[in-house]
Amino acid sequence: MKEYQQAGAEGLTSSMEDYLEMLCRLQREGRPLRVNVLAESLHVRPSSASKMLGNLKGLGYIDFQKYGAVAVTEKGLREGEYLLHRHQVLHRFFCALNGTEDELEQVEKVEHFMDRVTVGNLERLLGKMEGR
Secondary structure (H helix, E strand, C coil), X not given: CHHHHCCCCCCCCHHHHHHHHXXXXXXXXXXXXXXXXXXXXXXXXXXXXXXHHXXXXXXXXXXXXXXXXXXXXXXXXXXXXXXXXXXXXXXXXXXXXXXXXXXHHHHHHHHHHCCHHHHHHXXXXXXXXXXX
């Protein structure tokens, strides 16, 4: 399965997606976008978070200076908002399918394998399942 987890069309690996998704989630919540906050939120070491931020910066998704605040670029915001949307659609889908209220583990296992077309189709199916 590892070959399916390599960088997608946007140049993001699964790990990069997790970091960008969390940055956008923290921003939505009004929390500071700093290395230590990100590392704590993802349960990783600050040095690992800092290295990943360097990778995201190199791809133009964020801007940051070492020991400074992180700023999500317009490109990063577009992609990050999609990642949050994909996560939410999959969570709603698995909860509806399984009759539960929390399917986070299930979502985390599959979200990186879902393309935009499939997510859109699941969202339309969810609308029918939910009677919308």
